[in-house]
Amino acid sequence: MGVLHYFNVVGSSPPSKDSAVQVIYQDTEKVSSRPSKVTPHQRALLLRGPREPYVEVSDHPTPSLDGNREFLVRNLVIGLNPIDWKAPDFNFGIPELPYISGRELVGEVAISPKRRSRFKPGDKAIVISTDYRDLRKAAYQEYVVATDFNAARLPPSVSPEAGSALGVAFVAAALCLGVCAGLDFSTIADGPDLLSMVRQIDPSRLPEDVRDECLHGIDKESRIQKGDWLAIWGGSSTSAFMLNQIARLAGLRTISVVDVRKHAVKMATNNITRPDIVVDNHDPQRAIEIVRSATGKRLRFAIDTVGRETAGHLLECLQQHYATEDEPDVSTATPESAHLIGLTGLPKSSPPANVSFHNMPIKLFHEVPELGEALMLWLERLLSRGLLVPPSILGVSEGFGAVNQALDSMRRGEVSGGRVVVRIP
Template structure:
């Protein structure tokens, strides 16, 4: 079944559910928005290892389906992928290319029927579909699926809204799918594994189907009281992961550069971990984690890359202790007496990379199925509406804004600051309107 067919079926189901509870909301009933121009200013990437070029007179993208709306881009949230993609020539499906994965702004055009959103709403748009340039952030107007848009509560500014979208999606899918965390007790949040197993498997993209349906077994799902180790605990993705993990009752270990982030995190009212470990000496960090948790860490999320993921793997201990020798080179431990009949694996999730080769016995590797958010409307809608409730109740707070640049022309300089490592432990945003 094609993506558009799935969206069409989802639309029909939503319409049938809503017809009995509210009258049709037609375009004529909505407040008028300023007219949308035919052309706009964009930033275009014309080749690898090049800067983005400010371009006038570029066509404003058109909404093509009943689930698509148009948003005026007002604040862009910058992400490492925005400079890494051109520098290392990956994630660029066509040239010239429009980049940018998250932004906040105002809805200026809606489908004829849209019960949840209205023209003029302040929203965060989470654009995980990098192949559709209409949805990219580096332009004055962008298209978005209505089930990938977060309506911002009054207490959240547009600048704050532009900081949290991609990190939230990565965090909730890592926790909810790869680790199996059930959030249904937190403001009626999603139980993603239950939802995925009730969906026709053919609806799921083939390249993430295995992770979604077979990544973790029910008896291994993370539960309240379990340890979660996060290597690269100062990243924005780690920020949202820590917040959601705490809501689920998990105990958190953050491995960071304490020279940069130690005081801030150790005193942070929201992000303070249960155990803060310095990453300067990886071997020492592994020893500290294993000693303080008595080898009881089964879940790890790495935000940095392949090398740090390999270090993090050494901290994880599957329930069958005899299998840990492959992870750290130590002699195998004798089996428990009596031996457990239900063995629990260790689970390593890599946000930017995983160790080379197959995982050792007793451990499983996971990649986050980001496509779920924009390919499966039911999942996307459940995540954005839950985030709306979390923000409204102040159960999730946006990452800290380290600086605000102004204008599309400032984006290249802002990305240079990120290349140089000047932005760490928070977000850099660009105010464009």
């Protein structure tokens, strides 16, 4: 797996264990199964307006099933995401009011699909809802509708708390690497070759706003390959945590730009999860220089998980200068195409001639069933075989009433390098 190197741009020594993120909540009691009787009304958290707290109600209608691939789960644990507080604070991604938020959870199957399915009543399932317009699938309610191609069986080796905090990040990472960068996962627990898959699908079935990315985002000859470098800015986020793991499973070399003092010790504790190189983000320009130097000025792929400004830093990392005093023979070489993938934003300016910008095509997961199902079956294998490590759980709280308090902690920046989850009793 290689050796983890520390690059501290301010000149201090590697961080101590005292700098690790502290646990916010102390309760670690395991979730237990409950009776599966479904009631016509349920508890739910409603958002009634922008910049308002979520309000708990006890008489919200229990969602109904539609089609033969949907099933109903009783919510056990909700994984909280930054979008859960950013959407109401900045008034985006809210298609209707009152609104139900929540993108991921672990639930117990209460009603299984009508068609033959691997999900049976009583099974625990990781449910991932990227279809934010369908409130039946939102996590902030007692009963949640799931589709069999957007859910994974929770293996006994993974706790419900851990399972509730990894799904969205896993899907985002897989789509970034598999579609935007063209990484073939077939050598990793029989994973899917997503790029080949989407290009064999009738183009009319691909969501219109991601169709060009799927069909023309990257040439097959330019796909990322074993041994290539991948730079990740914001390496402490859950998405980056998954990106790094999947990339290293595929034989890529990873370089993560993070707050070293906060996160480097934790990142170094597990051979599966640690990057090849960690760079401190304290001085962005110095970090850019280190990334370029460490990758031998041959970096072609970079993924940003933070925002437009840091995506701009990665764009600088990708600018390749082949002519140097030490390498005069390559002064006339044409740089290979480079690829910048943004999870939350890309630079405003148009990309240089040798760089392509990519937006992660999340809609593929819930609008193309065969692709969503391929990812979920792969996730089940990865977790069952211990190939994928869930993110750290920094806090566990109880009940819908605790959600607002937990989101406030996230607003204040108190949650970093792991996840906060809420059990639903």
